Amino acid sequence: MTESAQDGEYDAWLDSIESDDGYYLECSNGHGWLPPRRVCPRCHDQDLARVDLPESGEIASYTTITVPTPQFEDDAPYVTAIADFGPVSVTGLVRGVDPDDVAIGDVVGLDVGERVTTGERVVVFRPR
Amino acid sequence: MSDPRIAGASVTQFGKHPERTGRDLFAEAGLEALSQAGIDPEDAEALYYGNFMGELAEHQGHQGPLMAEAIGLDVPATRVEAACASAGTAVREAVKTIRNGEAEVVVVGGAERMTNIGTAAATDALAIAADDLYEVRAGMTFPGAYALMARSYFDQYGGSHEDLAHIAVKNHEHALVNEHAQIQQEITVEDAIEAPTIADPLGLYDSCPITDGAAAAVLTTEAYAEEHDLDAPVAITGTGQGGDNLALQDRPHLAQTPAADKAAEEAYGDAGVGPDDVDFAEVHDCFTIAEVFAIESLGFYERGEGIAAARDGETTRDGDRPINLSGGLKAKGHPVGATGVAQLATVTWLLDGSHPRADAVPDSTVGVAHNAGGTVASTTVHVMEVQE
Numbered sequence: 001m002t003e004s005a006q007d008g009e010y011d012a013w014l015d016s017i018e019s020d021d022g023y024y025l026e027c028s029n030g031h032g033w034l035p036p037r038r039v040c041p042r043c044h045d046q047d048l049a050r051v052d053l054p055e056s057g058e059i060a061s062y063t064t065i066t067v068p069t070p071q072f073e074d075d076a077p078y079v080t081a082i083a084d085f086g087p088v089s090v091t092g093l094v095r096g097v098d099p100d101d102v103a104i105g106d107v108v109g110l111d112v113g114e115r116v117t118t119g120e121r122v123v124v125f126r127p128r
Numbered sequence: 129m130s131d132p133r134i135a136g137a138s139v140t141q142f143g144k145h146p147e148r149t150g151r152d153l154f155a156e157a158g159l160e161a162l163s164q165a166g167i168d169p170e171d172a173e174a175l176y177y178g179n180f181m182g183e184l185a186e187h188q189g190h191q192g193p194l195m196a197e198a199i200g201l202d203v204p205a206t207r208v209e210a211a212c213a214s215a216g217t218a219v220r221e222a223v224k225t226i227r228n229g230e231a232e233v234v235v236v237g238g239a240e241r242m243t244n245i246g247t248a249a250a251t252d253a254l255a256i257a258a259d260d261l262y263e264v265r266a267g268m269t270f271p272g273a274y275a276l277m278a279r280s281y282f283d284q285y286g287g288s289h290e291d292l293a294h295i296a297v298k299n300h301e302h303a304l305v306n307e308h309a310q311i312q313q314e315i316t317v318e319d320a321i322e323a324p325t326i327a328d329p330l331g332l333y334d335s336c337p338i339t340d341g342a343a344a345a346v347l348t349t350e351a352y353a354e355e356h357d358l359d360a361p362v363a364i365t366g367t368g369q370g371g372d373n374l375a376l377q378d379r380p381h382l383a384q385t386p387a388a389d390k391a392a393e394e395a396y397g398d399a400g401v402g403p404d405d406v407d408f409a410e411v412h413d414c415f416t417i418a419e420v421f422a423i424e425s426l427g428f429y430e431r432g433e434g435i436a437a438a439r440d441g442e443t444t445r446d447g448d449r450p451i452n453l454s455g456g457l458k459a460k461g462h463p464v465g466a467t468g469v470a471q472l473a474t475v476t477w478l479l480d481g482s483h484p485r486a487d488a489v490p491d492s493t494v495g496v497a498h499n500a501g502g503t504v505a506s507t508t509v510h511v512m513e514v515q516e
Binding site: 007010033041062063066068072073080081088090093104122123 | 247248249251252255261262263264265266267268269271272275276277279280283324325326327328329330373375376377378382
């Protein structure tokens with residue numbers, strides 16, 4: 001992979017989060033997914049429309065990871081969480097709050113940050 | 129259609145063997161399984177082989193023919209990859225090949241070499257069983273993913289780290305007499321609770337070790353076994369496989385494993401048995417919480433009730449339905465691509481009375497093996513029964 005390699009719609013999706021224009025894909029039956037998707041795996045609908053992501057979500061589960069992969073070596077310990085944004089859930093790092101204070105149900109907004117270890121972009125949740 | 133008989137099975141000692149290649153590990157297990165079976169290798173017609181991280185750990189892809197060669201077979205050989213369920217999935221392919229009449233003798237196995245690349249690289253390699261874009265890039269590790277599931281379980285159903293500790297204590301105790309086990313060391317609940325955290329709420333003793341090892345089994349038809357006077361009383365009578373969204377974030381539940389529900393339902397239906405008929409099970413306890421998900425998906429417990437099973441002594445070797453008499457992945461070890469066939473071997477030996485923990489399940493007739501891949505996005509369940 002070259003430095004300029006992009007991961008298609010995933011990078012476009014990160015761009016959208018950075019520009020406060022975050023979106024998800026919704027099929028005609030209301031099932032939500034994050035890109036890239038060509039089909040709804042629940043109902044097989046291929047008519048996926050771009051819909052604005054809610055401004056905030058709720059932490060559904062979280063963990064403080066102390067044994068990381070090498071790509072997160074200097075980030076550890078860090079909190080990885082899954083946050084529920086209504087029709088979709090998103091996985092990201094929780095920042096801007098003491099790890100001991102993170103709880104299920106916390107309201108968070110979506111952002112893009114950088115990994116300490118590699119400087120690469122990463123999905124970040126910040127308390128709202 | 130013939131339910132495959134297990135004519136021979138073998139596992140290597142699980143543990144740290146950084147100097148041994150995958151092909152050497154598999155050769156040991158495969159040759160021993162063929163020898164035990166008493167089958168002329170010329171009669172073998174196919175090899176299905178499980179392996180997950182061969183490219184990363186040994187720079188070796190295309191391992192099917194390599195491993196056939198390693199055990200002296202000139203047969204169609206296929207590597208099967210489904211993360212930690214690779215070998216269980218290989219078993220399923222072997223069962224189908226026997227049942228549909230394509231072959232009378234099939235070798236199934238798996239191997240993984242993990243310790244030679246060190247903990248950090250192995251953690252990285254295991255993580256690629258998750259969704260790269262949406263999980264690995266958000267810092268997800270394999271223990272981290274199960275930690276998310278554990279916390280969700282506690283939130284939804286209750287339970288505590290102390291409950292999980294009882295699972296670790298049980299499986300360590302079970303492994304004490306298993307000469308193949310990586311860890312033969314008794315631990316206490318306090319040891320497990322006080323162990324260093326890896327991804328809270330999971331600590332060192334909630335996690336299976338990083339392991340090198342191999343396993344192999346020889347499957348054949350009932351007719352071939354009779355014709356060649358083989359001692360093969362145990363049959364695979366039910367097979368099932370289920371799938372789920374790869375990423376946890378895309379699933380409706382973080383505290384359930386529907387892929388295992390589907391695999392169990394299919395396997396039970398195939399065998400014509402139900403959870404109440406099962407005497408014991410070997411389940412995929414890569415983390416202590418995974419054993420809870422497994423025994424609930426297998427129908428031994430209602431949702432939310434599996435967490436207390438080890439604490440209450442129901443799944444210990446003197447309980448009503450012992451789980452992981454081998455020590456499980458937790459203490460026996462988890463050479464990823466070999467695990468599903470190692471479970472098959474364990475269940476066979478428990479049913480035929482040759483396993484060192486067979487005294488815990490005397491006169492048992494039905495055992496189950498549950499092998500899960502990733503965060504249970506792939507699962508196989510196999511029902512095994514004594515036929516004579």
